[in-house]
Amino acid sequence: MKLTLHIWRQPDRNSPGRLVTYQLDGVSPDMSFLEMLDLLNEQLASSGQDPVAFDHDCREGICGMCSLVINGVPHGPLQGTTTCQLHMRHFRDGDHIYIEPFRAKAFPVIKDLVVDRSAFDRIIEAGGYISTNVGSAPEANTIPVPKEEADTAFDAATCIGCGACVAACPNASAMLFVAAKVAHFAHLPHGQPERRRRVLRMVEEMDRQGFGNCSNYEECEAACPKEISVKFIAEMNREYLRALCSPAADQV
Amino acid sequence: MTQLDGRVPSGPIAEKWDRHRRQLRLVAPANRRKFRIIVVGSGLAGASAAATLGQLGYQVDCFCFQDSPRRAHSIAAQGGINAAKNYQNDGDNVWRLFYDTIKGGDFRSREANVYRLAQISTAIIDQCVALGVPFAREYGGMLANRSFGGVQVSRTFYARGQTGQQLLLACYSALARQIDAGNVRMYPRTEMLDLVIVDGKARGIITRNLVTGEIQRHAAHAVCLATGGYGNIYYLSTNAAGCNVTATYRAYKRGAYFANPCFTQIHPTCIPPHGEHQSKLTLMSESLRNDGRIWVPKRKGDRRPPQEIPESERDYFLERMYPAFGNLVPRDIASRAIKRICDQGYGVGPLGIGVYLDFSDAIKRLGRSTIEQRYGNLFEMYERITGEDPYEVPMRIYPASHYTMGGLWVDYNLMSNIPGLFVLGEANFSDHGANRLGASALMQGLADGFFIIPNTIAHYLAGEPMQPVSTDHDAFAEAENEVRLRIRRLLQVKGRRTPDSFHRELGRLMWDNCGMIRNREGLQRTLEKVAQLREEFWENVNVLGSNEQFNIMLEKAGRVADFLEFAELMCYDALHREESCGAHFREEYQTPDGEAVRNDEQFCYVAAWEYQGVGQKPTLHKEPLVFEEVKPTVRSYK
Numbered sequence A: 001m002k003l004t005l006h007i008w009r010q011p012d013r014n015s016p017g018r019l020v021t022y023q024l025d026g027v028s029p030d031m032s033f034l035e036m037l038d039l040l041n042e043q044l045a046s047s048g049q050d051p052v053a054f055d056h057d058c059r060e061g062i063c064g065m066c067s068l069v070i071n072g073v074p075h076g077p078l079q080g081t082t083t084c085q086l087h088m089r090h091f092r093d094g095d096h097i098y099i100e101p102f103r104a105k106a107f108p109v110i111k112d113l114v115v116d117r118s119a120f121d122r123i124i125e126a127g128g129y130i131s132t133n134v135g136s137a138p139e140a141n142t143i144p145v146p147k148e149e150a151d152t153a154f155d156a157a158t159c160i161g162c163g164a165c166v167a168a169c170p171n172a173s174a175m176l177f178v179a180a181k182v183a184h185f186a187h188l189p190h191g192q193p194e195r196r197r198r199v200l201r202m203v204e205e206m207d208r209q210g211f212g213n214c215s216n217y218e219e220c221e222a223a224c225p226k227e228i229s230v231k232f233i234a235e236m237n238r239e240y241l242r243a244l245c246s247p248a249a250d251q252v
Numbered sequence B: 001m002t003q004l005d006g007r008v009p010s011g012p013i014a015e016k017w018d019r020h021r022r023q024l025r026l027v028a029p030a031n032r033r034k035f036r037i038i039v040v041g042s043g044l045a046g047a048s049a050a051a052t053l054g055q056l057g058y059q060v061d062c063f064c065f066q067d068s069p070r071r072a073h074s075i076a077a078q079g080g081i082n083a084a085k086n087y088q089n090d091g092d093n094v095w096r097l098f099y100d101t102i103k104g105g106d107f108r109s110r111e112a113n114v115y116r117l118a119q120i121s122t123a124i125i126d127q128c129v130a131l132g133v134p135f136a137r138e139y140g141g142m143l144a145n146r147s148f149g150g151v152q153v154s155r156t157f158y159a160r161g162q163t164g165q166q167l168l169l170a171c172y173s174a175l176a177r178q179i180d181a182g183n184v185r186m187y188p189r190t191e192m193l194d195l196v197i198v199d200g201k202a203r204g205i206i207t208r209n210l211v212t213g214e215i216q217r218h219a220a221h222a223v224c225l226a227t228g229g230y231g232n233i234y235y236l237s238t239n240a241a242g243c244n245v246t247a248t249y250r251a252y253k254r255g256a257y258f259a260n261p262c263f264t265q266i267h268p269t270c271i272p273p274h275g276e277h278q279s280k281l282t283l284m285s286e287s288l289r290n291d292g293r294i295w296v297p298k299r300k301g302d303r304r305p306p307q308e309i310p311e312s313e314r315d316y317f318l319e320r321m322y323p324a325f326g327n328l329v330p331r332d333i334a335s336r337a338i339k340r341i342c343d344q345g346y347g348v349g350p351l352g353i354g355v356y357l358d359f360s361d362a363i364k365r366l367g368r369s370t371i372e373q374r375y376g377n378l379f380e381m382y383e384r385i386t387g388e389d390p391y392e393v394p395m396r397i398y399p400a401s402h403y404t405m406g407g408l409w410v411d412y413n414l415m416s417n418i419p420g421l422f423v424l425g426e427a428n429f430s431d432h433g434a435n436r437l438g439a440s441a442l443m444q445g446l447a448d449g450f451f452i453i454p455n456t457i458a459h460y461l462a463g464e465p466m467q468p469v470s471t472d473h474d475a476f477a478e479a480e481n482e483v484r485l486r487i488r489r490l491l492q493v494k495g496r497r498t499p500d501s502f503h504r505e506l507g508r509l510m511w512d513n514c515g516m517i518r519n520r521e522g523l524q525r526t527l528e529k530v531a532q533l534r535e536e537f538w539e540n541v542n543v544l545g546s547n548e549q550f551n552i553m554l555e556k557a558g559r560v561a562d563f564l565e566f567a568e569l570m571c572y573d574a575l576h577r578e579e580s581c582g583a584h585f586r587e588e589y590q591t592p593d594g595e596a597v598r599n600d601e602q603f604c605y606v607a608a609w610e611y612q613g614v615g616q617k618p619t620l621h622k623e624p625l626v627f628e629e630v631k632p633t634v635r636s637y638k
Helices: A033-046 A118-125 A147-157 A164-168 A175-186 A195-208 A219-223 A231-245 B013-023 B044-056 B094-104 B111-130 B163-180 B246-253 B286-290 B317-321 B331-346 B360-366 B368-386 B441-463 B474-493 B499-513 B520-540 B552-576
Strands: A003-009 A018-024 A096-100 A109-111 B036-040 B059-063 B184-187 B190-198 B201-209 B215-219 B222-225 B264-270 B293-297 B355-358 B395-404 B421-423 B605-610 B619-624
Touching: A018 A033, A033 B499, A118 A175, A118 A195, A118 B163, A147 A175, A147 B163, A164 A175, A164 A219, A175 A195, A175 A219, A175 A231, A195 A231, B013 B111, B036 B044, B036 B201, B044 B059, B044 B163, B044 B184, B044 B441, B059 B190, B094 B111, B111 B441, B163 B184, B163 B441, B190 B215, B190 B246, B190 B474, B190 B552, B201 B222, B201 B474, B215 B474, B222 B246, B222 B441, B246 B421, B246 B552, B264 B286, B264 B331, B286 B368, B293 B317, B293 B331, B317 B331, B331 B355, B331 B395, B360 B368, B421 B441, B474 B520, B474 B552, B499 B520, B499 B552, B520 B552, B552 B605
Parallel strands: A003 A096, B036 B059, B036 B222, B059 B184, B222 B421
Antiparallel strands: A003 A018, B190 B201, B201 B215, B264 B395, B293 B355, B355 B395, B605 B619
16 A cells, blocks of 8 residues: 655654655555554654654553544544554555644643653542552452442443543543543442542642543544543533532542 | 572471561661662552552652553453452362462472462452452452463453453552652653662662653662563564563673573464564463364465365364363463464465464354354454454464563562562563463562562661662762763664664564574574674664654664673573473473473573673573472373
């Protein structure tokens, strides 16, 4: 396959960026999208040009490190698929492909297609955990968890923290990401003691990091490679309201 | 050569760890904040260690090369985690888990460590559940189990096919809590490039900030390496693209012994490579072999589509060779059989490297919906990658590098031969011998980080009178200088080949000669070729840009340069071990029908290698393996 790639190039956070066009020949339909970029980089480097920087690691759709907005869609056209699991057989010979970084105020560009998603870490640090010290855990089967609840907790916990939800949202909202963590713990008995405090602190931190609010576009769910449902956002809103109304709210 | 002492406590095996803990020194709560501990790596071992040490009140600095500690490669583990809970009442206990692990390792691991691992396994599950891991459950609300890889009990806990992800996210959240509490400082996108030793003790590291290129010095009272394995030496592996040997290898160059580097696990069921530009291989869970039948055409080079090859012209070679276990033989045995049949020219697929894993019999017998329930997500993953529907066309599989049992040598306290340098998880050598059993990597990482290191590091810190060390010390200046020189050298070569092209060539060389099957002649030839390739690397590698920027070529070049030295160490180890055991198969040491011949008389020891210089043969030190509890037997699966 022969492709025309339009790729966002930006030397660093403070320099302006622009789309640069590259012709790439010899792309096999069996290649993954990132292998296609590897091929481009190999050719660029061999001719003395700076290769395109992009984030990637596990290349099997679970670490959440890969990103990219492909033809306007975070992680590209295939539903429920990360960029690293997208293969070139979904494109045609002669296609023009536009490749850009995840764009959001809270995700500044580091270089080319690499963005800084540490705002997500700071939200988790603001309460996205259960405070159990090592050594103090009770025997695992002491507290039964109904299967349905455990399954729902898992459906939320499957989030890989890639940030596609933010990139897809016109408001650059992180609601789906935060909601997934809030719901994960809210559905488990072990998460109850910190339930109110957790949602209040995480939402506060989300706002502080510069993410926008949710206005129900639901683009996040469509872009999510793990297909996490927006129902968790509704759930988080209920959790938040409940926490605000609770007597202990002012102590957080 | 000296004889190494693993410092295994005396007493009956079941009491060793408890007795040992009674004797370990403690650091009082108020004194802990006076100690700074460096943890490199944020996978299961690193994140659990950093979180636990932070919780105890030590000052912890934790480093990872990814953009967030949540990305570490532990996240990709699919199957599950073993624990001797005996929730199924099927006769499991600590001793059985210990025995299965030590036998699976082909009697090349340290008994006392493995027993401790089995003992701790139950507390790991308790801790993970308390941290919010959504493990699979029964309708009654209790935890569910499944059986795994060749054992006779159901002791594996799992969270769908994403157990590693859920465990890592639990450790990451525990780590986040300690960062929030101010006990841990996290350094993401930071790579360790050297270990700093002061007065014979590990006292710090040199790092490079991968965004700005800044070289930094970090001082501490102890250093923990939890930097994973070196499976990417083969270029193609199931490891993440960033996995590398640099941290452990640089520690080795500073004097830490590297143990059993030739013990590398090759997993039989991975998706075969599609061509020259393949960047990584994807594992398909071992569980597929429960219902899939493995075969190749009986005629060499038969290019007919599989559906057109009649039953009588198919060779179900695992069933033919191992009638008792058939398609369910252990990983090392299945991998070798698949490689041999492909080497003989029977392989299928565009490159001729692959065998069929066929579900048509199972679909006929059980119906499509049952197969869908059991393996639906795996079939989907396979189709996403290959574009072929495994319900209609048999899967193609081929072995790939998956895990490395070898690692830095550690004693019972997980401390290397350098005082103050601790090594955890896949980065050490301690628990899996010559072959790792399924669902035990996650167990080991968490045992090391949650439960072992907090005890043993206190013992070290309380016992060693230590002078305060600042990063102005000469040892830091010298190490930083070496790091800078090496980076400058890489940038100054300005040759014509990319770091990746060297990595591919090295990987091919090691895969062919120091992979699933090895022999003396091939290893000797590889030693020469690796030396030549390394020479060419330093004359002809092309690294663009500068140090003071986000530079993916420079990162890669540094890691490839280390692999080019480390490859020799693997070959020396494989060459010296004149026996076949577990994943290490030497052609010269096999039975007439191709089974491994272990040599307990001469090789029942851990081979720990000491660095002597680039291109120099390292010095061998031996830790004899003493089996008090079990008697080494021959593994047979016929």
